[in-house]
Amino acid sequence: MLSYLLRLADDNLVLAQRLSALIARMPELEEDIAIANIGLDHLGQARNFYSYASQFDALGRDEDQFAMLRSEREFVNAVLVEQPDVDFAHTVVRQFFVDAYQVPLYEVLAASTDETLAGMAAKALKEARYHLEYSSGWVIRLGDGTSESHERCQTAVDTLWPFTADLFAGETSDAELIAQGVAADPAVLRPQFDRTISAVLAEAQLRCPSDPYQRLGGRTGFHTEHLGHLLPEMQSVYRAHPGATW
Amino acid sequence: MSYDAPPIEGETRADATGKPSGYPLWEVFVRAQRGLSHVHAGSLHAPDAASAARSARDVYTRRQEGVSIWVVPSSAIHATDPDVADAWFDSDKPYRHPTFYEIPEAIGHM
Amino acid sequence: MTVTDATSTDPSAVGQARFDELLADGRKVEPRDWMPDEYRKTMIRQIAQHAHSEVIGQQPEGNWITRAPSLKRKSILMAKVQDEAGHGLYLYSAAETLGVSRDELNEMLHSGRQKYSSIFNYPTLSWSDMGAVGWLVDGAAITNQVMLTRTSYGPYARAMIKICKEESFHQRQGFEIMLTMVNGTAEQKAMAQDSLNRWWWPALAMFGPPDADSTHTTQSIAWGIKLETNDQLRQKFVDMTVPQAEYLGLTVPDPDLRWNDETGHYEFGAIDWDDFWAVVKGDGPCNRERIAHKVKAWEDGAWVREAGRAHAE
Numbered sequence: 146m147l148s149y150l151l152r153l154a155d156d157n158l159v160l161a162q163r164l165s166a167l168i169a170r171m172p173e174l175e176e177d178i179a180i181a182n183i184g185l186d187h188l189g190q191a192r193n194f195y196s197y198a199s200q201f202d203a204l205g206r207d208e209d210q211f212a213m214l215r216s217e218r219e220f221v222n223a224v225l226v227e228q229p230d231v232d233f234a235h236t237v238v239r240q241f242f243v244d245a246y247q248v249p250l251y252e253v254l255a256a257s258t259d260e261t262l263a264g265m266a267a268k269a270l271k272e273a274r275y276h277l278e279y280s281s282g283w284v285i286r287l288g289d290g291t292s293e294s295h296e297r298c299q300t301a302v303d304t305l306w307p308f309t310a311d312l313f314a315g316e317t318s319d320a321e322l323i324a325q326g327v328a329a330d331p332a333v334l335r336p337q338f339d340r341t342i343s344a345v346l347a348e349a350q351l352r353c354p355s356d357p358y359q360r361l362g363g364r365t366g367f368h369t370e371h372l373g374h375l376l377p378e379m380q381s382v383y384r385a386h387p388g389a390t391w
Numbered sequence: 392m393s394y395d396a397p398p399i400e401g402e403t404r405a406d407a408t409g410k411p412s413g414y415p416l417w418e419v420f421v422r423a424q425r426g427l428s429h430v431h432a433g434s435l436h437a438p439d440a441a442s443a444a445r446s447a448r449d450v451y452t453r454r455q456e457g458v459s460i461w462v463v464p465s466s467a468i469h470a471t472d473p474d475v476a477d478a479w480f481d482s483d484k485p486y487r488h489p490t491f492y493e494i495p496e497a498i499g500h501m
Numbered sequence: 502m503t504v505t506d507a508t509s510t511d512p513s514a515v516g517q518a519r520f521d522e523l524l525a526d527g528r529k530v531e532p533r534d535w536m537p538d539e540y541r542k543t544m545i546r547q548i549a550q551h552a553h554s555e556v557i558g559q560q561p562e563g564n565w566i567t568r569a570p571s572l573k574r575k576s577i578l579m580a581k582v583q584d585e586a587g588h589g590l591y592l593y594s595a596a597e598t599l600g601v602s603r604d605e606l607n608e609m610l611h612s613g614r615q616k617y618s619s620i621f622n623y624p625t626l627s628w629s630d631m632g633a634v635g636w637l638v639d640g641a642a643i644t645n646q647v648m649l650t651r652t653s654y655g656p657y658a659r660a661m662i663k664i665c666k667e668e669s670f671h672q673r674q675g676f677e678i679m680l681t682m683v684n685g686t687a688e689q690k691a692m693a694q695d696s697l698n699r700w701w702w703p704a705l706a707m708f709g710p711p712d713a714d715s716t717h718t719t720q721s722i723a724w725g726i727k728l729e730t731n732d733q734l735r736q737k738f739v740d741m742t743v744p745q746a747e748y749l750g751l752t753v754p755d756p757d758l759r760w761n762d763e764t765g766h767y768e769f770g771a772i773d774w775d776d777f778w779a780v781v782k783g784d785g786p787c788n789r790e791r792i793a794h795k796v797k798a799w800e801d802g803a804w805v806r807e808a809g810r811a812h813a814e
Contacts, residue, residue, distance in 0.1 A: 169794070
């Protein structure tokens with residue numbers, strides 16, 4: 146259970162960290178506000194999952210200890226969320242892939258037999274649906290905008306697609322949680338994810354990537370090199386003052 | 392820059408190169424709760440109506456200030472001219488108000 | 502009212518008389534009312550400068566979001582910086598009712614023809630600066646903004662009411678950061694004192710030049726744009742803030758600071774106005790970076806805005 150909750154939490158924290166760095170860098174003031182909203186939602190979800198994970202942790206770590214004291218090899222987020230914000234298209238496409246995954250994920254988890262998890266998922270589901278509206282709206286605008294935006298959006302889709310399968314990667318221990326109706330079965334989520342992707346890409350007049358290559362490993366701490374830059378920045382103040390209260 | 396333009400502007404103006412660099416302006420109306428009307432909250436810039444409504448949600452309802460939003464292109468608002476406000480709004484007809492009428496105290500509240 | 506005399510044919514004379522009457526009655530001037538050109542220009546300049554300040558103000562605090570030392574602080578700081586963007590937007594919205602477009606306002610900020618508050622040209626160098634900025638910079642801003650909720654231009658006053666409601670959380674979270682730090686490790690307390698040392702004088706300068714040297718104050722007060730002078734507001738801020746610093750156990754970096762029993766106010770030392778004007782004129786520690794950052798975000802976003810417009814057509 147700890148591992149499952151940490152994966153949920155880490156996905157959200159690492160994505161929130163990426164989004165938080167974009168404030169005051171967006172194409173319009175309105176978009177600064179929008180991206181902060183989405184980042185805050187993910188951060189809130191991460192904090193909920195960490196607090197709950199704490200109850201299953203033999204070391205009794207709190208949310209900050211989970212976030213600030215684990216190393217790159219101990220983070221179990223999917224590699225997609227750590228990918229950098231090359232341009233607005235990458236930000237929007239990464240968000241879209243995450244949202245297309247999180248909506249069905251939270252739909253299933255909202256009916257989890259674990260009531261605490263179900264409650265957290267039900268709240269997160271509302272947020273994820275809103276995010277999907279935002280991100281798919283932008284994928285369509287960019288895909289169907291100018292030739293430059295179309296090209297940039299297609300590049301982002303092609304670049305980020307190989308990191309999507311990692312979202313669904315599980316652990317052998319998940320089987321039991323799935324059987325108990327606690328966790329979501331990735332095999333159930335995948336078809337809805339695929340439907341969302343193809344519907345939105347079609348409307349955006351973008352190509353679905355055909356390259357079968359997928360980069361896995363995030364769930365076991367085998368990350369891309371980007372995470373090793375993101376974490377030290379995030380953890381720097383906390384680690385420089387061991388034991389301090391903030 | 393000229394300040395002579397009519398104070399309510401809807402269209403996106405051109406920059407120095409003659410190209411618009413931002414988005415059109417939208418007026419935002421928020422219903423604070425069921426049972427109340429939508430009230431003007433402010434304006435914002437957005438490429439289209441869907442995006443305007445979404446931005447309005449993020450900008451004007453960050454603290455649960457609303458349950459419903461209207462967005463209207465600012466250029467679609469036609470406002471009355473304050474110079475003729477006297478002619479439009481100053482014609483009082485006292486007999487339209489309940490206090491114009493004397494009702495005997497014995498009748499009570501009416 | 503006698504000024505709408507039918508024999509008067511000069512619309513600006515009628516307008517001027519109505520404008521004067523509105524101000525005299527303490528009623529608000531609204532967007533489509535006639536107003537003197539100078540009033541309109543002053544309003545645009547002031548609201549734009551205020552909006553730009555909120556927008557540029559995202560940067561010094563945004564600088565620490567990715568490094569916030571706890572997830573709770575990260576959430577609070579993100580929400581606060583997001584509020585700054587929102588406040589910038591409320592104010593641009595008010596400025597636009599005066600007939601200036603967002604594009605023009607952006608352009609004037611980017612080209613340096615319009616200013617923003619000089620306070621944001623100082624760097625944030627440690628986490629405790631998030632405390633000091635909230636406590637002192639937002640504290641000073643609120644002192645000014647509370648006055649502006651009663652300003653004569655309706656859309657500006659309404660924006661300020663909304664902003665003041667939201668900003669009190671900003672100052673409180675800043676003070677709470679300071680309080681946590683002074684009660685923390687010796688290193689944390691030293692950081693807090695260092696932050697106060699660096700932000701105290703720039704915060705006092707935020708109220709603008711002394712009344713004697715302030716070119717706009719008299720006219721602004723006559724027009725009901727400002728209701729109190731720079732020096733009055735500055736004094737109010739000092740009187741309010743010094744006891745808070747004492748509560749924190751921190752030393753205000755002013756050897757001349759003392760309580761005057763007779764006046765019931767604190768006396769404080771001379772502000773270095775040469776430094777203030779140098780920063781205003783563009784030679785502060787961060788002026789160039791702040792504008793470069795803003796311009797880059799705007800230019801990087803050009804293709805996105807173009808796509809948005811193209812798709813809408």
